[in-house]
Every structure is written in C-alpha cells, then in structure tokens.
Amino acid sequence: xxxxxxxxVSLTKVGEHWDKSxxxxxxxxxxxxxxxxxxxxxxxxxxSNLFGEVFQEQANLGSIAAEELGLSGVxxxxxxxxxxxxxxxxxxxxQAVVSxxxxxxxxxxxxxxxxxxxxxxxxxxxxxxxxDYLGKIGVTVSAEAxxxxxxxxxxxRVSQEEIALFPIMDHEHGSTSSHAQFPFKIKLENILDSPYxxxxxxxxxxxxxxxxxxxxxxxDGDVKLSSPRCLISGLGFATDYPVPTDREDPIELRALKxxxxxxxxxxxxxxxxxRMLELYDCFSIxxxxxxxxxxxxxxxxxxxxxxxxxYTLSGQTPVNTFGGLKARGHPIGATGVxxxxxxxxxxxxxxxxxxxYGVKTxxxxxxxxxxxxxxxxxxxxx
Amino acid sequence: xxxxxxxxVSLTKVGEHWDKSxxxxxxxxxxxxxxxxxxxxxxxxxxSNLFGEVFQEQANLGSIAAEELGLSGVxxxxxxxxxxxxxxxxxxxxQAVVSxxxxxxxxxxxxxxxxxxxxxxxxxxxxxxxxDYLGKIGVTVSAEAxxxxxxxxxxxRVSQEEIALFPIMDHEHGSTSSHAQFPFKIKLENILDSPYxxxxxxxxxxxxxxxxxxxxxxxDGDVKLSSPRCLISGLGFATDYPVPTDREDPIELRALKxxxxxxxxxxxxxxxxxRMLELYDCFSIxxxxxxxxxxxxxxxxxxxxxxxxxYTLSGQTPVNTFGGLKARGHPIGATGVxxxxxxxxxxxxxxxxxxxYGVKTxxxxxxxxxxxxxxxxxxxxx
Numbered sequence: 114x115x116x117x118x119x120x121x122v123s124l125t126k127v128g129e130h131w132d133k134s135x136x137x138x139x140x141x142x143x144x145x146x147x148x149x150x151x152x153x154x155x156x157x158x159x160x161s162n163l164f165g166e167v168f169q170e171q172a173n174l175g176s177i178a179a180e181e182l183g184l185s186g187v188x189x190x191x192x193x194x195x196x197x198x199x200x201x202x203x204x205x206x207x208q209a210v211v212s213x214x215x216x217x218x219x220x221x222x223x224x225x226x227x228x229x230x231x232x233x234x235x236x237x238x239x240x241x242x243x244x245d246y247l248g249k250i251g252v253t254v255s256a257e258a259x260x261x262x263x264x265x266x267x268x269x270r271v272s273q274e275e276i277a278l279f280p281i282m283d284h285e286h287g288s289t290s291s292h293a294q295f296p297f298k299i300k301l302e303n304i305l306d307s308p309y310x311x312x313x314x315x316x317x318x319x320x321x322x323x324x325x326x327x328x329x330x331x332x333d334g335d336v337k338l339s340s341p342r343c344l345i346s347g348l349g350f351a352t353d354y355p356v357p358t359d360r361e362d363p364i365e366l367r368a369l370k371x372x373x374x375x376x377x378x379x380x381x382x383x384x385x386x387x388r389m390l391e392l393y394d395c396f397s398i399x400x401x402x403x404x405x406x407x408x409x410x411x412x413x414x415x416x417x418x419x420x421x422x423x424y425t426l427s428g429q430t431p432v433n434t435f436g437g438l439k440a441r442g443h444p445i446g447a448t449g450v451x452x453x454x455x456x457x458x459x460x461x462x463x464x465x466x467x468x469x470y471g472v473k474t475x476x477x478x479x480x481x482x483x484x485x486x487x488x489x490x491x492x493x494x495x
Numbered sequence: 496x497x498x499x500x501x502x503x504v505s506l507t508k509v510g511e512h513w514d515k516s517x518x519x520x521x522x523x524x525x526x527x528x529x530x531x532x533x534x535x536x537x538x539x540x541x542x543s544n545l546f547g548e549v550f551q552e553q554a555n556l557g558s559i560a561a562e563e564l565g566l567s568g569v570x571x572x573x574x575x576x577x578x579x580x581x582x583x584x585x586x587x588x589x590q591a592v593v594s595x596x597x598x599x600x601x602x603x604x605x606x607x608x609x610x611x612x613x614x615x616x617x618x619x620x621x622x623x624x625x626x627d628y629l630g631k632i633g634v635t636v637s638a639e640a641x642x643x644x645x646x647x648x649x650x651x652r653v654s655q656e657e658i659a660l661f662p663i664m665d666h667e668h669g670s671t672s673s674h675a676q677f678p679f680k681i682k683l684e685n686i687l688d689s690p691y692x693x694x695x696x697x698x699x700x701x702x703x704x705x706x707x708x709x710x711x712x713x714x715d716g717d718v719k720l721s722s723p724r725c726l727i728s729g730l731g732f733a734t735d736y737p738v739p740t741d742r743e744d745p746i747e748l749r750a751l752k753x754x755x756x757x758x759x760x761x762x763x764x765x766x767x768x769x770r771m772l773e774l775y776d777c778f779s780i781x782x783x784x785x786x787x788x789x790x791x792x793x794x795x796x797x798x799x800x801x802x803x804x805x806y807t808l809s810g811q812t813p814v815n816t817f818g819g820l821k822a823r824g825h826p827i828g829a830t831g832v833x834x835x836x837x838x839x840x841x842x843x844x845x846x847x848x849x850x851x852y853g854v855k856t857x858x859x860x861x862x863x864x865x866x867x868x869x870x871x872x873x874x875x876x877x
Contacts, residue, residue, distance in 0.1 A: 136627055166548045170630055172622040173577035176867040179734040186753060188732035189868070190576035190583040195555035201572040208590040214730075240554040245518055248552055348596075350570035352561040371568060485558040486571070 117210045118342040119492065120217075120330045121150030122454035127294035127325040127442030129227040135162075135169045138326040139223040140181030146219065146328035147182070151339035155330070156215035158182070158189035161202040161222040163446035167237060168229040178221055195241030195481030196393060197350070198222070199449025200488030204348050206331040217332040222447030226322035234322055241482035242355040255319065255396070257357055257483055259311040261364050262398040266313075268364070269413030271401075273313055277304045278419040279400035280318050280439045286426065287436020289466035292451075294323055294442025318397035318439075325444030327451045341461040347380025347476075347491030349373060355485035366399075366406035368487035369478060373407040376476065380491035384408055387491075388472045389431045389459050390424075391452040393480040395438045403478060404432075407489070431469045434459060449488070452477040456492045499592045500724040501874065502599075502712045503532030504836035509676035509707040509824030511609040517544075517551045520708040521605040522563030528601065528710035529564070533721035537712070538597035540564070540571035543584040543604040545828035549619060550611040560603055577623030577863030578775060579732070580604070581831020582870030586730050588713040599714040604829030608704035616704055623864035624737040637701065637778070639739055639865055641693040643746050644780040648695075650746070651795030653783075655695055659686045660801040661782035662700055662821045668808065669818020671848035674833075676705055676824030700779035700821075707826030709833045723843040729762025729873030731755060737867035748781075748788035750869035751860060755789040758858065762873035766790055769873075770854045771813045771841050772806075773834040775862040777820045785860060786814075789871070813851045816841060831870070834859040838874050 123145035125138060133141075139160065147153065160174040171177070175189030192202040199222045206218035226234060238254040239247040265271060281301060287293040299317060307316040331345070332338070351371035357363040377383065390409060394400040401415035409430055410418050418424065424432035435441050435455045438448060456475035458464045473494045480487050505527035507520060515523075521542065529535065542556040553559070557571030574584040581604045588600035608616060620636040621629040647653060663683060669675040681699060689698040713727070714720070733753035739745040759765065772791065776782040783797035791812055792800050800806065806814035817823050817837045820830060838857035840846045855876045862869050 134627055163554060166622060169626060170619060170622055171626040172545060172575060173737070173863050173867060175576050176734045176737045176863060177625065180736055185736055186733050189734050190574055192572055193554060193575060194557050194572035205587050208594045208596060211594040212590045214590060237552060240548060240552055243559065244551060244553040245516055351568050352558045352571050354562055354567055355555070355558045481555050481558060485555060
C-alpha cells in the first residue's frame with residue numbers, strides 16, 4: 114500500500130457568518146483548499162456535516178460541493194457520525210486512496226449554526242446520543258456533562274479552578290490565531306463570573322454556536338502539489354454506549370481510549386513521539402477526561418500537568434495549539450477538519466505565531482456527544 | 496487486491512411501522528442480517544439514512560447500531576448522499592475491506608417516514624437538490640419530475656399509457672414479494688383514475704411514505720459464513736447539477752450514464768451480461784429515463800421495449816424483480832440496500848416466486864433527487 118498524505122488545507126474564520134449560506138461556506142472553503150495546492154481536479158469529494166438537514170433543510174451536500182467547484186460529475190457524498198464526522202470522512206478518503214480507487218479526495222467540513230435558534234440547538238443536543246429516551250424527557254448534553262464534571266471533581270479531588278485552566282489555555286493559544294472565533298485571552302475570574310450553563314459548568318467553559326468550513330486535500334504520492342504535505346500514518350475509531358450513564362464508568366472515555374491505541378499502533382509511534390495534540394473539548398471537563406483516557410496523563414492528574422504548563426505551546430505536549438473548540442470555535446461537523454488542518458499547519462511549519470517547535474508527529478482526537486464515538490488520527494512529517 | 500462479497504442480507508417488510516421506532520427498525524434488520532450468515536462480529540458498521548435527523552431528531556446512528564447489536568466499541572458511522580446513500584455506503588464498505596482495514600463491514604439502511612407529516616415530506620423533497628433556490632420558492636421534486644415527464648412525451652411522442660407500463664410491471668413483480676409495501680397488481684385504469692400529484696404524474700406513478708430497513712454484510716474471502724455469497728465486481732458513481740433545469744439536457748440522466756459506464760468497466764462485463772437490473776423509479780418517468788441513460792434501451796425506446804415484455808421476470812433484462820420503488824416501496828435512505836439485497840437473493844437463487852432464471856450478473860442503480868447524483872453496482876455469482 115502506498116502512502117497517503119494531506120496535501121493542502123483551507124480554514125475559514127469561525128464566527129457567525131450572517132452574510133453567507135451553508136453552500137457559500139462549503140464552496141469557498143473547497144475552492145480555497147484546491148487553490149492552496151494548485152490542484153484543479155479531484156477524484157472524489159467527501160463532505161462532513163452534522164445539522165444541515167435540520168437547520169438549512171439541505172441534504173446531499175456532496176452534489177452541491179461538486180457543482181460549486183465546477184467539478185460536477187465527480188463522485189461526492191456526506192459522512193456523519195456526530196462530532197466524529199470529520200475524522201470518519203478522512204478515514205473514508207484514506208481508504209479510497211489506499212484501495213487505488215482514487216488518487217485524490219477533497220474532504221470538506223461545514224456547519225452553519227447561526228441559522229438555528231438556541232432552542233433548536235439545545236433540543237438537538239442529544240441527537241448524537243439517544244433521542245428516543247433522552248431527548249423526549251428534555252435531558253441536554255450540558256446537563257449530562259455537568260454530572261461527569263461533578264463526579265470527576267469528587268473522585269479526584271480536583272477543583273473547578275483547576276479544570277478551568279483548560280479554557281484559559283485555549284484562549285491563550287487562540288488569541289494569536291487568525292481563524293479563531295474568540296481570539297482573546299480570558300482569566301479565571303472571567304470564567305467564574307460567567308453564568309451557569311448547567312451547574313457547575315460556566316458559560317466560558319463551553320462553546321458557542323458557530324459557522325465555519327475547512328477543507329483538507331487527501332492524495333497519494335503521485336499527485337503534483339504546490340504546497341507541502343504531511344503523512345497520514347494512523348487512524349483509529351471506536352464507539353461506546355451513546356449515553357454516558359449507561360457505561361460502567363461514565364467518566365472513562367473508553368471509545369477514545371480504544372481509538373487512540375489503534376491509531377498509535379497503526380502509525381507505529383508512541384505517546385512520547387506525539388509533539389502536539391488536538392483535543393475535542395466542547396466542555397472544559399472533556400480536556401482532562403480526554404488526556405487521561407488517551408494516556409497523556411494519569412487518571413486525575415491532567416489538571417496538575419496543565420498547572421505545570423505541560424500543554425502550552427512550549428510545553429512537553431502542546432495541546433489545542435490554535436485555541437481548541439473553546440477559542441477557535443466549534444462548527445460541529447467541520448470541527449475535525451479544522452483540527453486536521455491545524456495539525457497540518459504545525460507539521461509543515463506554517464503555524465505562524467502559534468508554531469510549536471519541531472512537530473514531526475501530531476495527533477487529532479474527536480468525540481461524538483460525550484464519548485458515544487471517538488476517532489484519533491496520527492499525522493507525521495514526511 | 497482480494498475479492499469482496501455480499502455474504503448475507505436481511506429485508507424488513509416495507510410499510511408503516513407505527514409500533515416501531517427508527518432505532519427498532521435499524522437494530523432488528525442489523526441483527527437479522529448477522530444471524531442470516533451466522534456472523535457474530537463485524538469490524539465496522541456503516542448506516543445509510545437520509546431523514547432521521549429531521550423526522551426523529553436522531554443523528555449518529557452508527558453508535559446506536561453498534562450498541563443495539565451488542566457490538567459497542569466497533570467503529571460506526573453514517574453515509575448520506577440523498578437517494579444514493581446506500582450505494583455510497585456499500586462503496587465505503589468495499590474500500591474498507593479492499594484496503595485491508597476491515598475483514599467484514601455491516602451496511603444497514605434505515606428510514607422511518609411515517610413519523611413525518613405529508614407537509615414535512617413535501618417541504619423536504621428538494622433537500623437532495625438545492626434548498627437555497629428551489630425550496631424557498633416552493634418547488635417540489637414532483638413538480639420538476641412532471642416537467643421531465645412532459646418533455647419526454649413531447650420529444651419521443653410517447654404517451655402516458657406507455658410510461659405507465661412501468662408501475663404496472665412493478666406491481667406485477669411486487670405482488671409475489673413478501674417484503675413489498677404494496678404487494679398487489681394494478682391496471683392501467685387504476686393509474687389513470689388516480690389523482691394527480693403534479694400533472695401529468697398520477698398518484699400510482701410515484702411512491703408513498705415508507706418505513707423500512709435492510710442490511711447487507713460485506714466481507715472478504717476469509718470470513719466464515721453459513722450463507723451463500725455473491726461478488727461485488729463493479730462500482731460507479733457520479734454527480735450532476737442538482738437541479739435538472741440547470742443541465743444541458745434535463746431529461747438526460749448524465750450522472751447515471753457515467754456511473755453505469757464506470758461500474759461496467761470495473762466489473763469487465765457488458766450490458767448483455769446483465770441478467771437483472773434494479774432501477775430507481777420513484778416516479779414512473781425515471782424508469783425509461785434510467786434505462787435509456789444507462790444504455791439498456793435506445794433514446795425514446797424504453798416503453799416500446801417494455802410493451803414487448805423485455806423487462807419482465809422472463810424477459811431479456813428483468814427489471815425491478817421485487818417491485819421496484821413503486822411496489823416494494825421506497826424508504827429512501829434504505830432503498831439502495833433493499834435493491835442490493837434483492838440482487839443478492841436473485842444471484843444466490845433465494846428469490847422464491849420472483850426468481851429470475853440464471854442470474855450470474857446483476858446491476859443496481861440509485862439516484863439522488865432527479866439525477867443530482869447516481870450510483871451503479873455490479874454484482875456477480877462466484
């Protein structure tokens with residue numbers, strides 16, 4: 114089997130794009146990505162999107178992407194797995210290339226949440242878990258996350274002030290990113306002064322509705338590019354019981370644990386090789402839970418490590434180098450593509466003010482819901 | 496590259512399953528499929544579904560399928576491309592197996608339309624095309640299909656009575672199928688007496704809302720099965736401008752034409768080898784348009800061939816051998832899996848009263864919208 118690469122990326126500034134439709138965001142990002150690599154044709158397009166059917170009443174985004182790119186004819190479809198949609202889209206692109214059925218595949222992630230009301234977003238929050246027995250009784254994902262938060266604090270005697278180190282770090286990193294939704298720093302008191310979303314989770318510990326689109330070009334070694342490339346060396350995926358309280362240990366992200374093991378094994382690298390890590394921290398509590406499930410901190414120790422700056426840009430394992438879900442922003446179906454594009458920028462030394470020194474190996478992690486599914490991808494310098 | 500097979504299938508009777516949820520339909524079908532092959536584990540699950548997010552507010556069906564099968568942990572995601580969702584799901588499964596990343600993949604298609612009102616279904620009918628400039632002005636797919644119908648009648652001097660031969664044949668074939676939604680025969684006068692959906696399209700020339708689920712097990716040659724298997728030998732996909740009136744010739748299904756050529760080329764077979772054909776006839780007019788676009792009849796001649804019984808079970812190229820979308824029923828995101836399962840039953844000689852003699856090679860075709868996308872799959876006896 115030949116090598117498979119990310120050969121170019123594009124990133125739209127995350128925000129509320131009142132002047133653009135879902136289709137606009139999708140097509141602009143797709144065009145920019147191909148332009149970045151001076152590639153004019155791809156063999157396939159895979160779109161990652163979660164809520165377009167509900168918020169915009171638009172399905173079949175693959176055909177729309179093909180039309181907008183002037184590539185009508187090219188096979189195109191959408192992948193959806195909640196918050197892991199983007200990484201599954203990448204895996205499908207990888208398999209299309211490795212199987213010899215395509216030389217190049219464009220993966221575009223897009224989401225436009227500003228078209229929806231807060232009520233709609235809240236009501237759909239358990240769509241990634243089980244609508245049949247959670248949604249109907251009005252449980253939201255924020256409410257569930259607050260239970261995990263409390264149990265984590267209780268079990269490991271960790272304070273909210275310690276967990277809040279992660280959103281503070283996210284904003285520190287996001288403050289110098291040109292594509293971040295919230296490119297400013299925040300302090301602990303800002304978090305503690307912000308209103309509850311679901312006690313003890315404060316508003317500055319979670320994400321806001323976001324519009325965004327990002328794209329990555331996946332290709333084999335024969336595709337001519339004007340841009341640098343990085344190697345896709347490891348892929349791992351797993352599911353878990355969609356509802357956390359159905360699990361043996363609700364605060365263990367078992368799907369992520371399995372996905373990370375698989376990805377490391379496939380890439381034949383160890384955790385100490387991983388020089389930057391993108392976490393899926395749509396709630397602050399998911400940062401320590403993810404680090405611990407994936408073996409980048411012992412159980413209950415992630416916040417202690419964070420206090421020692423282990424995860425800053427100059428730390429041992431820099432985390433969320435462009436601000437993570439909190440500061441870069443979280444356009445759900447596109448988030449994983451942003452994460453992949455950010456890892457690519459680091460490996461190819463195009464990260465500007467956010468550059469981490471000497472990133473040869475990076476890992477991207479995504480979650481559906483609160484661990485209903487997980488994906489991990491290892492990217493490496495050539 | 497090794498061979499990839501369909502190793503077992505399951506088919507739920509299409510209908511209005513008031514007593515079952517989307518999740519019930521999905522899991523029952525998945526379990527039955529694995530049971531049919533005596534397989535207890537798969538490496539991956541791919542779900543094909545179109546409207547679950549809207550009608551049931553349920554996304555991330557992959558994780559739900561894994562949980563319900565007792566296979567929590569197994570990677571799982573959803574594929575969506577309008578009416579071609581199922582065939583793209585099959586292609587993704589094929590690539591996962593061919594690339595060596597999986598030995599076995601379960602593809603489950605599911606749709607539950609009885610939860611939605613007629614208004615919702617009508618409003619979402621252009622979700623597979625372009626909501627941004629069709630949906631907002633109230634154009635429905637039925638209205639567009641009526642334009643194609645009229646243009647076809649005008650250009651080739653074909654009458655409605657001739658086009659109606661296809662739904663009559665669908666019901667003839669569906670009348671002996673145990674999983675068909677409408678297992679009865681209809682006559683020309685029934686069609687012409689039924690009300691208009693969009694003139695000249697009569698109600699008995701299109702489909703009704705449907706609930707259904709079907710599954711196919713995709714595997715390599717090493718997986719031990721208790722069921723017979725058939726070979727997946729050709730896959731072809733293409734997109735087109737989503738809205739028919741944007742195309743150079745609105746009544747030419749160009750995406751299907753390309754997809755069929757690709758699938759035949761990959762399978763190294765000719766049209767005369769194809770001994771049964773599953774069409775995507777959600778409107779009667781799509782039957783002749785599909786046959787002509789894919790080269791199974793010269794332009795304007797499909798109805799003449801139908802009159803000579805070329806497409807009946809004992810004809811030259813039997814079409815829609817279990818009733819097609821009209822009589823078997825059309826649970827959109829699951830329809831392609833039904834088509835694949837039906838072709839499998841024919842090839843493995845399990846088609847009962849609907850058995851076509853000596854099917855060594857079969858083709859399945861699906862469309863998104865009115866040709867916004869298309870897929871074609873060639874299946875062969877071992």
